[in-house]
Amino acid sequence: MQPHVPCPLSTGKSKEAEIKRINKELANIRSKFKGDKALDGYSKKKYVCKLLFIFLLGHDIDFGHMEAVNLLSSNKYTEKQIGYLFISVLVNSNSELIRLINNAIKNDLASRNPTFMCLALHCIANVGSREMGEAFAADIPRILVAGDSMDSVKQSAALCLLRLYKASPDLVPMGEWTARVVHLLNDQHMGVVTAAVSLITCLCKKNPDDFKTCISLAVSRLSRIVSSASTDLQDYTYYFVPAPWLSVKLLRLLQCYPPPEDAAVKGRLVECLETVLNKAQEPPKSKKVQHSNAKNAILFETISLIIHYDSEPNLLVRACNQLGQFLQHRETNLRYLALESMCTLASSEFSHEAVKTHIDTVINALKTERDVSVRQRAADLLYAMCDRSNAKQIVSEMLRYLETADYAIREEIVLKVAILAEKYAVDYSWYVDTILNLIRIAGDYVSEEVWYRVLQIVTNRDDVQGYAAKTVFEALQAPACHENMVKVGGYILGEFGNLIAGDPRSSPPVQFSLLHSKFHLCSVATRALLLSTYIKFINLFPETKATIQGVLRAGSQLRNADVELQQRAVEYLTLSSVASTDVLATVLEEMPPFPERESSILAKLKRKKGPGAASALDDSRRDTSNNDINGGVEPTPSTVSTPSPSADLLGLRAAPPPAAPPVPVGGNLLVDVFSDGPTAQPSLGPTPEEAFLSPGPEDIGPPIPEADDLLNKFVCKNSGVLFENQLLQIGVKSEFRQNLGRMYLFYGNKTSVQFQSFSPTVVHPGDLQTHLAVQTKRVAAQVDGGAQVQQVLNIECLRDFLTPPLLSVRFRYGGTAQSLTLKLPVTINKFFQPTEMAAQDFFQRWKQLSLPLQEAQKIFKANHPMDAEVTKAKLLGFGSALLDNVDPNPENFVGAGIIQTKALQVGCLLRLEPNAQAQMYRLTLRTSKEPVSRHLCELLAQQF
């Protein structure tokens, strides 16, 4: 035991006692460091070590750094070592100190003493800061490939360089050393190879073309390991498995590339993969779990590579069978991994069918596994293997599971069921039943997205409306039904209650009293929704008018403490008594079909699952191909009244457009209906999201219908008139630099009367706030007739963002409240910084961004005359640099730029190919971030 280590644990009975002891100790150390007597190396080491110990116990340490740095230059190994450990654990970005530390490291790197060199390399790798990168990134490659470096130094240098490269790739110069690094794969020392593969893998990911030679080297190394006997590799054999870590790393490296082009290399590799699969069938050489883990680690990595290649049907099916065996293995870990790995196999067209044969085992796992994380994997796999042939079975199993599922995963299961039910619905009555079942079983976990979606689908498909009305009517008869059921029921009966009104058991008065019996138990939002249903009833069923007016007139409504409810009651009551039947019928017309877009449910699942998003996309890819293979499973016929084919209900295949422009509604909709104001609405056509969720007093209405067009006008320019009507003109002028912007808004009162309570505010919908910071200055609350006021906005782009902030303007004009919501003309391209580059660089970067998701492309008809000069001006206005002499076709436009945000920079390349004959354009965007590519592509496509 070390004599210098304090032992607070043995005495520290309570937290307080420990803190007291530690404070005493810290005071003691501080006095030693500050004392008159210079400490010798040994004492310094002792106290630095104590500080470290105290820090590791979880206490803050704010001194001792200088003493630790002093230890670095000690010539006694043990003192140096503790100094390095302290620095590694307690880095301080104090630049003064970093300079001193770097100095000591530099000396040790130059010392030619391998032990000291390794210590210094470990320290750089542990800290990995940019400052260290700046100081050493150029030296380490030299150490790595130098002929006289010791093996242990090479190993440390490789991984040290990897850490620096990951932190700041720009600091590591590529060059002559890179070719030599690849040849480390041939090194005699297995440890050197093991360390080097990690570095090479990382370099390959960033520059695949430059490192292609590593493929054949990796294959031959792998082949030698796989075919070696279990004792050949001596100390690199682990529980009878030859070099498992190195094998896994080599298989990972190969996953950076498509299958080898060279037939001989490919043949050798396939042989390796087969050998691994064969070995899995052999009896184990040891009963130890370490043996089976190491062996299976290689097996799973092999399967990952097979899935990555997705080109060898034979191997894919073998992999699937192997995983199938693991599904019933007694080791929980293996069952978990098999379920996880099969999920990816399910998305390959070659193995999808093979995966499906395991459905019963997986369903059984969902029911019987004792570990929730394993059950979750089973649910994921069921979701992944679902297609039209087994959807009913899988959905019903998931619904059954939901009744007992862990609370933590209920919401996710609900989303999955909702997506599958929609995606594979052949008849929509099944879909409606499924969603209502979801609400019945797990109403609390059915998010808005799910029940909005069922309303959208019912509204868009007239073949299911009658059934939906009948079903919700029955569901509402349950004595206790979930509030979400009341919402869905209220909405559907308000729209389609007439379809079941013929049956005396569901006559209008019965429908009304059924709904109204739930009214008092519901939240404000639901009650607001029901009030809208009631006014719709007055239109649908004139015979209910007197009863409903009675309800609206009741003091509990008209004088309701809640502003929203009160306003709805007052306005609906007036509407029902003032308006003629015709007006009423127009205002309360049935909802028009919703514009199709990406299912908000799917979007939500992607948000929840993060990495799972990719699999959802894979899923769609697989689904397309699957349909083709099966000779095209007949998609549900779309009815004439619905604009989109049902196959695309999820909007999976189309690039998801930005949220469709919502129809304006809100508290003051009736003011608009009855005034001649410019924003008057012809029909009460709310989207369910907007209308029925009463906005609180602080909420703002949705943007005006023209908001998107107005926004589009400003994508390529920064000043102009943003909005104008008879009362108000809003002008805008803005400038952007890097990730910052300043915007001036000018509000002009066009009338001769003063605007009162004038308040323009900027609102960040959703989580935009974390992406974009907009700071506004207040403006005067009165704007005189004919006067103009100016508002300054400071804008900072924190991360990439897709939706613009909203500008809400409210004021009173002649006693009437006016409100208006616009989209603020701040789009992601405003933070573009043009980048000039040569053709060669452009193509190199273009190739680097070759993942399918990094590219977004649109082919579209020209909306304006095709003029090269105008196009140029627009592209420059969009923010990118225009690069000449890059595209071989001079008609085409090529641009490059970097989007600057506080958190990150996104490099963007674009290419616009006009086709004058066809009056079409093709626009291609490549950026390092998938949503950015898509968004920029959409923004820009609307400009031509």
Add this chain to the structure above:
Amino acid sequence: MQFMLLFSRQGKLRLQKWYVPLSDKEKKKITRELVQTVLARKPKMCSFLEWRDLKIVYKRYASLYFCCAIEDQDNELITLEIIHRYVELLDKYFGSVCELDIIFNFEKAYFILDEFLLGGEVQETSKKNVLKAIEQADLLQEVSYLGS
């Protein structure tokens, strides 16, 4: 690998190694959250779990939990064996290692880990080579004591 934590059954952190830059506050938060999550799991449960966008691989040895956070693409089983090999290294160096060895010789536990894993990647898997490096360092230590 993004980080490795060793903690006791009582939730006391015994060793922490971070391979990605994080603030102290964030590190404390992660540690608290993970210690809680892992300690709540029952013995027969599987050794892997999803956590944020990472995968957690953990294993219990006597009174100590070894817990690694790896990325989506990383191999769970081989990580489990990284833990085991580290335990073997500690065991060989200390001679049937126990929690107290790691408490009182924490610096050795860190040095051994640095020889085995660097920057979150396996550097040297041979038990002999790792221990040789540590023993050489110990020898230097002895020499310098004699010298002083």
